[in-house]
Amino acid sequence: MQNLESMVRRLVSIGYIKSERVKRCMLAVDRARFVPERCRWEAYLDRPLPLMCGQTISAPHMVALMLELLDVEYGMKVLEIGTGSGYHACLLACLVGDGGRVVTVERIPEVHEYAVERLKRCPHSDRIRAVLGDGSLGFKEEAPYDRILVTCGAPDVPPPLLEQLADDGLMVIPVGGTFFQELIRVRKKGKKIRKERFGDVAFVPMMGKYGWR
Numbered sequence: 001m002q003n004l005e006s007m008v009r010r011l012v013s014i015g016y017i018k019s020e021r022v023k024r025c026m027l028a029v030d031r032a033r034f035v036p037e038r039c040r041w042e043a044y045l046d047r048p049l050p051l052m053c054g055q056t057i058s059a060p061h062m063v064a065l066m067l068e069l070l071d072v073e074y075g076m077k078v079l080e081i082g083t084g085s086g087y088h089a090c091l092l093a094c095l096v097g098d099g100g101r102v103v104t105v106e107r108i109p110e111v112h113e114y115a116v117e118r119l120k121r122c123p124h125s126d127r128i129r130a131v132l133g134d135g136s137l138g139f140k141e142e143a144p145y146d147r148i149l150v151t152c153g154a155p156d157v158p159p160p161l162l163e164q165l166a167d168d169g170l171m172v173i174p175v176g177g178t179f180f181q182e183l184i185r186v187r188k189k190g191k192k193i194r195k196e197r198f199g200d201v202a203f204v205p206m207m208g209k210y211g212w213r
């Protein structure tokens with residue numbers, strides 16, 4: 001039986017966790033609190049786990065990789081699209097610290113409810129706002145965001161997300177097909193957009209206006 005410490009130690013040794021702050025937060029947020037009861041024994045294994053309505057919680061190495069690419073700093077405002085279990089949102093809330101804020105959007109009501117329940121157990125829940133809605137539209141009310149994390153696969157970068165990204169902001173998003181995508185990091189500098197690629201990934205599809213129909 002693995003535990004949280006051994007999961008994190010392994011992610012450090014295989015190079016997915018690179019920074020001290022991501023390591024600290026992955027140790028501070030217990031993944032077991034977010035996975036469904038029936039697969040709790042698998043919580044510390046490096047594999048994606050089923051949620052409900054055909055949705056999944058990403059594997060820990062993917063969670064770590066995305067957090068490292070996002071380069072979240074203390075006090076930032078972060079938008080997440082695809083709340084799922086709430087695990088990633090709770091980690092983001094740890095990274096932004098007490099001066100920061102996390103808005104996370106989920107489109108399936110049952111999944112949103114599941115996450116709201118789990119996020120009550122997140123030690124940083126006071127910094128998190130969980131919204132039910134179509135995240136391909138972003139969440140204009142609290143824009144701009146210093147960082148945007150998308151945890152579902154989009155056909156392309158949704159224009160509203162690009163608009164709501166702050167100048168000098170970063171977005172990490174899987175872009176491509178409904179099964180496989182490429183992990184992309186978008187950097188916005190004035191009117192210039194720079195894209196970097198980080199390999200093939202497999203996320204559940206982003207549905208909605210700027211997602212898949």
Ligand code: SAH
Binds near residue numbers: 084106134
């Ligand atoms: N970050 C999550 C994993 C997310 S799985 C975690 O830590 O557990 C991807 C989620 O994206 C699913 O719950 C799915 O319902 C959601 N999703 C798909 N399209 C969406 C959209 N347009 N807006 C918001 N959420 C969406």
